Amino acid sequence: MxxxxxxxxxxxxxxxxxxxxxxxxxxxxxxxxxxxxxxxxxxxxxxxxxxxxxxxxxxxxxxxxxxxxxxxxxxxxxxxxxxxxxxxxxxxxxxxxxxxxxxxxxxxxxxxxxxxxxxHRAALQRWWLPTATAIVLTGLIAGAAALVHHANVSGSLAVTSAAIALTAATIWLTAGQKLNRD
Incomplete structure (x- = not known):
């Protein structure tokens, strides 16, 4: 071609x-x-x-x-x-x-x-909630990371990792995913 x-x-x-x-x-x-x-x-x-x-x-x-x-x-x-x-x-x-x-x-x-x-619009509706959740949580986690960073808290890597894992789980569940797939 x-x-x-x-x-x-x-x-x-x-x-x-x-x-x-x-x-x-x-x-x-x-x-x-x-x-x-x-x-x-x-x-x-x-x-x-x-x-x-x-x-x-x-x-x-x-x-x-x-x-x-x-x-x-x-x-x-x-x-x-x-x-x-x-x-x-x-x-x-x-x-x-x-x-x-x-x-x-x-x-x-x-x-x-x-x-x-x-x-169709119905297909887009499935994406709105996880997208909005991801955007809001990204800003919140960045703000929390700034607070933890300036507070000199021991274990701040664990706090950040836990926040990221919680965000991933929240987005997964708001997307309507199931934990068990039979």
């Missing part, structure tokens, strides 16, 4: 795409852009490689949401923070974490659908 045939096929698939699929990909693009911009405007010296690697990975994650690109993008942003950011938890870190959670959930939603899929 030649390049012009691939572009024609891609444009035909784009014209056939439903609103929900396009909205999910738009959410991927916006949340990824928020993560990139918030990382770029920080006063600490960010790795120069983050935007050069992050932008193509984000574009690939938007076009092909079921690929490895979304995970690689999140890893690039996270490594940029881990390697150069100060050890404090601030609003910019919370905003970046929420943007990455939204990107992850939108990628998971878009990855299960072909580009031409038409999705």
């Amino acid at each position: 030649t390049a012009d045939e691939k572009i024609t096929l891609w444009l035909a698939q784009l014209r056939a795409a439903g609103r929900t699929v396009l909205l999910a990909r738009l959410v991927i693009a916006v949340s990824g852009a928020v993560a990139l911009v918030v990382s770029a405007v920080q006063p600490w010296d960010q790795l120069d490689l983050v935007p050069y690697v992050g932008v193509p990975l984000l574009l690939l994650a938007v076009v092909v949401p079921d690929s490895f690109a979304g995970l690689a993008f999140m890893l690039v942003i996270a490594l940029g923070w881990v390697l150069r950011a100060p050890a404090t938890v601030g609003w910019s870190l919370v905003l970046t974490a929420i943007a990455l959670v939204v990107l992850h959930l939108a990628s998971a939603f878009a990855a299960q659908l072909p580009s031409y899929a038409r999705v």
Whole structure:
């Protein structure tokens, strides 16, 4: 297949795409852009490689949401923070974490659908509660981590790990998952 045939096929698939699929990909693009911009405007010296690697990975994650690109993008942003950011938890870190959670959930939603899929509102309702829960708990855990970090509490790693495990269990249960599968 030649390049012009691939572009024609891609444009035909784009014209056939439903609103929900396009909205999910738009959410991927916006949340990824928020993560990139918030990382770029920080006063600490960010790795120069983050935007050069992050932008193509984000574009690939938007076009092909079921690929490895979304995970690689999140890893690039996270490594940029881990390697150069100060050890404090601030609003910019919370905003970046929420943007990455939204990107992850939108990628998971878009990855299960072909580009031409038409999705009914009932299918979206299953995603709203776990998504809202994940976003709220991400902010709450980041705030709790900031409090624990400044309190010099012994065992703060155990507290953080317990909070993450509780968050995972809460999201699992709000998504309507069952613990036993017969």
